Amino acid sequence: MSIQEVVEAVRARFAEALQEVIEFRGETTLVVRREALVELCRFLRDDPACRFNFLSDLCAVDYWPERPRFAVNYHLYSLPHNLRLRVKVFLEEEDPVVPTVTGIWPTANWHEREVYDLFGIRFEGHPDLRRILLPEDWEGHPLRRDHPLVIEPVQFSFSWREIDSRKPYVNE
């Protein structure tokens, strides 16, 4: 079983939903529409030609300022066939919602919580969508590209008066 056969099987079944097939450095990426994601994932896991029973990784990318802004990557691995495949879904900035795949691979649970926490992408139907790494009262989603790396500038001084004068909350 080779990755070409998997791509052909997907193309035959999901002609409408499959937007693009990218080959780069020996890795295959299927770019699919959001609506067909869950159905495609179930097909990839259960079809005897694919058997991608292992979700290696799930992560998001922020393409800001390009559009569509977000992408969610699903890195799949097939233990029986020893194949790797990446499934990619692009999302618009105004509507960062994607259906959950926790029903197919339970391991997606924490991965999706992490993506929600750091990117603000919501997973529809997720059983427990809470922040996972950051505190509950954290504002914003720090892995977005328009989120600054440093909010409070580093103080290159040993004088407390000087440091305090630059801090806004001291005068409150």
Add this chain to the structure above:
Amino acid sequence: MAIREGEVQEFTLEQLKHLVSERALRGETILLNMGPQHPSTHGVLRLLVELDGETIVSVVPDIGYLHTGIEKHCEHRTYTKIIPLTDRIDYLSPMSNNLAYVMAVEKLMGVEVPLRAQYIRVILTELQRIASHLVWLGTHALDIAAMSVFLYCFREREMILDIFEMVSGQRMMVSYFRVGGLWRDVPEGFEEAVRAFLKLMPARINEYERLLKKNPLWLRRTKGVGVISPEDAIAWGVTGPSLRGSGVNYDVRKAQPYSSYDHFEFDVPLGENGDVYDRFMVRIEEMRQSLRIIDQALRRLPKGPYITPDRKVTPPPKEELAWSMEALIHHFKFWTEGFSPPPGEVYHAVESPRGEFGVYINSDGSPRPRRVHFRAPSFVNLQALPIMAKGSLVADLVAIIGSIDIVLGEVDR
């Protein structure tokens, strides 16, 4: 539940009810807070444990106390300067993290690595695996009240750290691998030091095994405890010795060999029952297999360059700067601006001591990556803790946490 930028997520009791059972709400079971400062959680892990008497009904892990934003930092650095950050993800196996990261960049750039560098990488990552397993064995045994093993393990680990100091100048945060090869060639005395370790270690591994394998207390604390079935382990994405303890034969070194692992003969030890004891035996056996690999790599260590001559990813040799203007310009460009891979994305996975450690890099063609993501095995393995712990005694929870060998730096990144 939906939140927008600038808003704070707020929860009501209703929304958190699903974390515990119905009986907890009626007050029939006890909710116990374990951690984040508990010594047997191996770092800062908080567990909300629901107990019916001494039996565990459910476990809710709460992580993030060690979150340092490494992935965000990566987006603001050149590709070379990310290497020291990867040391800090899993601070017990920096060599494996370095390897995964530099190999992902090499894949992105399409760089060939000289064979000598590949072999040295294999030797060092296998030494790292032994060092990491020694820390695991020592602390795991200490958790189940076997004090002496801890001291022995750290004695042997010191030899490995001395070798690391010899090659890289650092004991733990090595940053020794570079894109395209190594920082420098191994110094004189490296081979002798590794040989001395190889000579001593097999007897020491037998000693640890003898200390624990026939110890009736150890057997009672580990056999049949924290069982996870192979189906569950795959569904929950468990990798590494925790997966192989359940009898699933998946080792990235064998399945998709990298860094010329296919040149060496070694076995993948497998467990049968998927309990704490099997995970223990798999790791002990893995140390022996690592010694086998190191021995073969050291015997066949080829001569030649230690880093690729491709000037795109390597700085020019220092002596060239004295007479070549171009080399000097290149040197400054390399260290200030860095190099620009083609736009695209790659995922590369290696077998770290804890499982599949994957690095995803998304490049936009500039000298800084658009996104770097680390697939941390501890993060995923910890997710399976509630499955393993369900129905066991609260005292066994300590043994189970120890047996999945989590490193909180990697869980939280």
